[in-house]
Amino acid sequence: MTALLSDRLQEYYSDIGEPQPAPSRISDQTAESLAEWLRIDAQLCDWLRDPSEIVDADAIAPSHDLIRMARQIVRRFQVQGLQIPPSMVVPDSNGGIAMEWHHGGIFRLIEILTKGETRLTEFSDGHRRFSMQLEWP
Numbered sequence: 001m002t003a004l005l006s007d008r009l010q011e012y013y014s015d016i017g018e019p020q021p022a023p024s025r026i027s028d029q030t031a032e033s034l035a036e037w038l039r040i041d042a043q044l045c046d047w048l049r050d051p052s053e054i055v056d057a058d059a060i061a062p063s064h065d066l067i068r069m070a071r072q073i074v075r076r077f078q079v080q081g082l083q084i085p086p087s088m089v090v091p092d093s094n095g096g097i098a099m100e101w102h103h104g105g106i107f108r109l110i111e112i113l114t115k116g117e118t119r120l121t122e123f124s125d126g127h128r129r130f131s132m133q134l135e136w137p
Helices: 005-017 030-048 064-079
Strands: 003-005 088-091 097-103 106-112 118-124 127-135
Touching: 030 088, 030 118, 064 097, 064 106
Parallel strands: 003 127
Antiparallel strands: 088 097, 097 106, 106 118, 118 127
């Protein structure tokens, strides 16, 4: 199942930070939320300096292009008004990047895979509820 992210955000993220209309000014977002989004972007910028430093010896580091794609995704979330940033943004061992949201018994994961594909997976109380590929307009 493939879906446009903009079509799915409201449905799947409404309980952890309902998307709001795009802010007309940065001051429309809460300072705390903005600070977290900026922290995540700074983390990704740090990764761009030397991606090999962020993974263990036997893991594959994400490429510069994939890190840039993650930064674009973070910016899109911000522009779409998603108030709750990911709990974590981490490299996976295969050269991809994972963005994780935790809320109660709900765990959501967006994986940016090495070929630039993105996948949204949701778990509830440890059981997978769904997984779908996302397309970016």
